[in-house]
Amino acid sequence: MSQTAAPGATGSAVPAEALLSSFALAGYTKAEPAILQPAEPFLDLSGEDIRKSLYLTTDARGEELCLRPDLTIPVARDYLASAAAGQPAGFCYLGPVFRYRDQQPSEFLQAGVESFGRTDRAAADAEMLALGLDALAAFNVTDIDIRTGDVALFAALIDALDLAPSWKRRLIKDFNRKTSLAQDLERLTLSTDTVRKGYEGVLAALAGSDRKAAHALVTDLMSIAGATNVGGRSVAEIADRFLEQSTLTGGALPKDIRLLIERFLTITGEPDDALAQLRTLASDAGLDLAAAVDQFESRIGFMAARGIDIATTRFATSFGRGIDYYTGFEFELHRKGNGVEPLVAGGRYDGLMTRLGSPNPIPAVGFSIWIEALAATSARTVR
Structure with missing residues (x-):
């Protein structure tokens, strides 16, 4: 071939x-x-x-x-x-x-x-x-849109927040899945008591277990019960939602944390401007984001040293490529006006x-x- x-x-x-x-x-x-x-x-x-x-x-x-x-x-x-x-x-x-x-x-x-x-x-x-x-x-x-982001900045923010490990894993996963994180934050801020009521024992048993095995177990049990589609959701989707609840043992996402995350996700523009906004946010919230922000600043310097026009580079804290194993800098190069595919x-x-x-x-x-x-x-x- x-x-x-x-x-x-x-x-x-x-x-x-x-x-x-x-x-x-x-x-x-x-x-x-x-x-x-x-x-x-x-x-x-x-x-x-x-x-x-x-x-x-x-x-x-x-x-x-x-x-x-x-x-x-x-x-x-x-x-x-x-x-x-x-x-x-x-x-x-x-x-x-x-x-x-x-x-x-x-x-x-x-x-x-x-x-x-x-x-x-x-x-x-x-x-x-x-x-x-x-x-x-x-x-x-040569007529290029340079779109950049950095999942390490989001990870540093989440790591600095006073959240249970299960919440931190969930939020990072949401970011990497390139879902509408803003929409998911709305849903996660709602109380999970109604969903969890009556299932505390099962949810506790699943919490922390191997996800693949737990997913297979829930899917098999629902299939044995004859469930194929409930409320427009497939068995696999229902199993995913059930397992999600098993990890979120700390109740609803606190509203003040949601607002801070949403503020973080609005930071966009030229890299130097975004850098200043990140330092202001960290100072206002009393969070230590120095290592990730310093790495971002260092990258900007190396980009400029390589002749990249920083003023025409777009940075957004919400930018991500939807690939789970990315851990830091991410970028896409598009021809201007040429759709969403890089x-x-x-x-x-x-x-x-x-x-x-x-x-x-x-x-x-x-x-x-x-x-x-x-x-x-x-x-x-x-x-």
């Missing part, structure tokens, strides 16, 4: 190969992970919802396999299996990925860069954004390596490029 061509990729492979060469010159080694991958890491990291998008098969031993739906996880797995694991190393890649996309080709080209093991996080973050912008410039796409996107995912089996945390940051979309945008630009 070709590593440089995919349906709809006509005209994009040659400039994409040149792009790969530029990444190699910047010190990134070409990675070529296997097309057939274990399905478990993708399902574990992205949830069962991704199953409907995967192309799955099973080998003779019963192991579930899939055609790779992206290249970040395969590149990370190969790195962890190599002698370089734990040491600074950078990789670039270009190849087909396979994912069901409604009314779009299911095989498409993806290029990108992954950087592992660098402890100078702010500098590495800025380098990824700069390389992503270079990729767009190589395709003559041409380049990435971020920091320091938590991924341990979830893939590394005994020790390993810093990691990278980005992906959607080659066909970029080539099509480039073609429209030059006409």
